[in-house]
Each structure stands twice: as C-alpha cells, then as structure tokens.
Amino acid sequence: MVNEISNTEEKIVKAAIVVFVKKGYDGTRMQEIADEASINKSLLHYYFRSKEKLFEKVFANVFSEVIKSITQVIEASSTIEELLESFVSTYINLLKTKPYLPNFVLHEINRKPSVMVDMINSKGENKIRLIKLLSQEGERNDIREFDPIQIIVDVLGMSIFPFIAAPIIKGFIFEGDEDTFNNFIKERAKHIINFVKSAIFINSD
Amino acid sequence: MVNEISNTEEKIVKAAIVVFVKKGYDGTRMQEIADEASINKSLLHYYFRSKEKLFEKVFANVFSEVIKSITQVIEASSTIEELLESFVSTYINLLKTKPYLPNFVLHEINRKPSVMVDMINSKGENKIRLIKLLSQEGERNDIREFDPIQIIVDVLGMSIFPFIAAPIIKGFIFEGDEDTFNNFIKERAKHIINFVKSAIFINSD
DNA sequence: GTCTATAACCGGATAGAC
C-alpha cells in the first residue's frame, strides 16, 4: 500500500498533539512527547527531524480538523436559524471533548503569525458561501439590521470564550464548583441560540 | 520614605510586563527583559532572584490592574443599561491599548492553575454586587428571562474574543486588510451594546 | 548597586551500535 503510516509515526503524532495542545510550543519538551508515546526520544528526530517540523504537522492536523467540522455545518445549512443552531451545537460539542483547543490555536498563532495565516488562508473557500447566506437572508423583513460580520464574531466569541476562560469562570464566578460549571456549559448552546435569535429576529417571542 | 522603589526595579518590572505579556512565560528570555529595560541581565536576579519570582510580580500587577478597572465600572453603575454601556466601552478601550493582555492571562492561567486561582479569588468582593444588580433588575417586566451568568459570559466573550482572535479574524475574514479590521474594532463596542439590548429588552426598537 | 565572567543545567539534536 502507498500512504501507509507506521505505527510508531502515528503514535508520535497522537502524543505530540496531546502535549503541544496542552503546553504550547515553548512549554513542550521532546522528552515529554516521547514519554506520552512510550517510545525513545531519538525516534522523534528519526521521523520528524526537528521539534519545529513535528509542531507544524501537529498544528496543521488540529487546525484542519476544526475547519472541516465547521465547513460541514456551513454547507449543510440553508437558513440562518439552521446555521446558527447547528453551528453552535456542533462547535460547543467539539469543544467539550477538546477544551484546550482554542487556547492552543490562538496562542500559537501569535507566535508566528505569518506561517499560520498562510495555512489558514489555504482553507478559505467556504467563507464566501457563508457571507452569501447571511446577506441573502438579510433581505428578510423579520430581521434587525446588524453587520453580518459582527454577528459572526458574536457567535464565535460566545461559543469559544467559555472554554478559553474556563479556569477564570470556574474559579471566579462559580467559586471552584465543578458541577455548577459543567451545568453552565451544558446549558450554553441552548442559551446562545435563544439569545442570538431574540437579538436578531423581530417578534421572536 | 518607606515603600520607595528604586528606579532600576521599576524599569525591570515595566520591561518584564512588556516581554512576558507578549511572549508568555516559556517564550520569554531574561536577556530580552534586560535589553528592554536597558540594564544588565544579572540585575534581574539581584532584584528578583529568579525568573519565576519576577513573573509572579508581573502577573499580579497586570491582573490587579484589570480587576481594578472592572470593579470601578461595576461600582459606578446602577442599572443594567448603564452597566452594559460603560463596561463594554471601557473594557474595549482598555483592550485597544493592550491587545495582548487577554491572551496572556488566559494562557498563563492554564500553566499553573492553582497559584493563579488563589490570586484571583483574593479579589472577588465586587462579584456579589454584580449578581445583586442583575437579579434585582431581573424583576423589571421589560426584560426577557435569561440566566444572568450566561449574559455576563456573553458580554465578556463578545468583548474579549475579537482581541484574542485578532490574527484569525484579520487574516480569515478581512483577508489581511488592516483598515477594515480597525474599523470593525471601532464599531465593536457600539454593536455589542445594541446587540445585547435587543436581545434582553422586550420592545427595544 | 552594577558589571564581567562563568558555573550549572537543560533540552534539542546527532553519532553510531545493534
């Protein structure tokens, strides 16, 4: 078979994702990745030559997975309601299983903006569809006039922020109580959908 | 005078804030702080003994400044409208001048959650006032029923997220165009205020 | 208090045996 990936290589990438996503590039030790993968440190260099190369692999992997899941949602939706509901639900569900993810992407993107932005731009076709959908729906007369881009950022911010700021929200608002925080997250998607609907739709009650 | 702080010590802290906030703990080199402060590297150790100690000083400084500015706003407001308007405006203005700040706090808090959370909790009295204000206003009959805490997180997320995600928004949505992005930020506070108002107030039009 | 020199350590990377 072509494209066959050795068991070891696969183990390395998996382990590297775990460690890099949690600790960031600078905070990650090659030894820790090796331990996580239960292999010898020098194998990391045998397969990926350098920490930087391994990191690039990890970042591209993680990022494209996120983009893929978002793209699917956008393509499957034909009204704003639908888009809003399925976007928020799938995105928050994704983050429930991978809470470190946004912090990782956002932190690393500040480290080497140029490289990252190149990568991001190579995945941007579905943006057009999104804008089109939003402006076409903007002609409906039961919708308040807001800048569609501001609304996209609103929804993203409301969805992602609780996970980025989890330690602060947990500690500061819920006084460290894990259960109330989890319940808050459980209700989050539903809340955002209702909140945004009552903001943009006239007579949504 | 008691409490007199030497000029050098002050210069070090200022420089350390700049570098730590931009590069994070792991990404920061003591040499870079020394350069930024135009002093000799060994003076950093003379005044603060270790990188870790210096960092703690910096984090406490930065964090308490943020808390102070938020507290002032909360204390000065007596209705939700007022609170919303002055909170969003002052917070976004603060972030315009210090865009790296949220990323720094949120990234470092994940590095050593226990230490950080202790620090955070030592500043939490104004939270009570905030909750009281929100639930008391909840009795007004021109307001839709939402969980006040969800709304606090909504507002925080909408305000902070554009700055955390600036490189992505700039690159992905505005195709790298600095001007459109700046304009987007300029409109941001106004938008959030309108958006939240039309979400929570019945007949806000 | 400030500087130069250097110690002590750590972590990424490589050589070479198996």
Add this chain to the structure above:
DNA sequence: GTCTATCCGGTTATAGAC
C-alpha cells in the same frame, strides 16, 4: 527502526571585582 551515549548551544543563575 530502535536504542544508548553524547554533543552542543542556549538560558538561568551565581561568584566576585569594582
């Protein structure tokens, strides 16, 4: 492909002269 041993550069931290 995998392992052990080791190198080498960089970074924190300290010693000691001024």
